[in-house]
Amino acid sequence: GQNIDQPTEMTATEGAIVQINCTYQTSGFNGLFWYQQHAGEAPTFLSYNVLDGLEEKGRFSSFLSRSKGYSYLLLKELQMKDSASYLCAPMDSNYQLIWGAGTKLIIKP
Amino acid sequence: DTGVSQNPRHKITKRGQNVTFRCDPISEHNRLYWYRQTLGQGPEFLTYFQNEAQLEKSRLLSDRFSAERPKGSFSTLEIQRTEQGDSAMYLCASRRGGQDTQYFGPGTRLTVL
Numbered sequence: 196g197q198n199i200d201q202p203t204e205m206t207a208t209e210g211a212i213v214q215i216n217c218t219y220q221t222s223g224f225n226g227l228f229w230y231q232q233h234a235g236e237a238p239t240f241l242s243y244n245v246l247d248g249l250e251e252k253g254r255f256s257s258f259l260s261r262s263k264g265y266s267y268l269l270l271k272e273l274q275m276k277d278s279a280s281y282l283c284a285p286m287d288s289n290y291q292l293i294w295g296a297g298t299k300l301i302i303k304p
Numbered sequence: 305d306t307g308v309s310q311n312p313r314h315k316i317t318k319r320g321q322n323v324t325f326r327c328d329p330i331s332e333h334n335r336l337y338w339y340r341q342t343l344g345q346g347p348e349f350l351t352y353f354q355n356e357a358q359l360e361k362s363r364l365l366s367d368r369f370s371a372e373r374p375k376g377s378f379s380t381l382e383i384q385r386t387e388q389g390d391s392a393m394y395l396c397a398s399r400r401g402g403q404d405t406q407y408f409g410p411g412t413r414l415t416v417l
Contacts, residue, residue, distance in 0.1 A: 225403050237395055237408040282346055292406060294346035
């Protein structure tokens with residue numbers, strides 16, 4: 196079967212660094228997407244990894260290990276506006292995204 | 305603004321009524337998706353179009369739900385005889401082919417009283 200595992204909720208302090216882990220099992224693999232979703236809004240694209248390693252994009256970085264079925268999203272210099280849910284979504288062999296429930300990130304001052 | 309638009313943004317209806325939502329994807333995107341999302345959950349796949357062809361539909365989807373994309377551009381999602389359990393955010397997303405990113409519209413929030 197296809198499965199996504201992420202922590203339900205995490206809390207971090209403004210200005211700090213947080214790492215959101217994701218493990219997955221899919222039927223085939225065509226890369227992994229991370230989306231950010233603020234409450235009441237639609238998901239917005241953050242990053243895409245298809246090869247192993249780290250992709251850096253400003254304050255956000257995403258890592259992938261295909262052999263381990265593992266990815267993480269690293270957020271640096273946290274700001275209050277980063278309070279949101281973060282969705283890990285691998286793409287299966289049919290190019291369909293597999294969605295979990297996401298991780299709700301709470302930033303405290 | 306991703307370029308994907310949805311209308312209406314909010315819909316309140318009474319149980320038993322029919323509702324229809326519209327999605328206008330990014331113009332060069334031939335793949336279009338409908339999802340449903342409830343509080344604290346990720347998007348739940350409903351159906352998928354490539355151009356005007358509906359290629360996949362969730363097995364969990366009631367036959368009260370139907371979707372069309374008649375000219376391969378905009379799409380509509382209709383829910384007949386709405387139930388309170390249909391209350392959710394209905395999201396549309398579009399993309400080009402292959403591994404291209406899905407871009408979401410702002411969603412339609414449905415409340416069934």
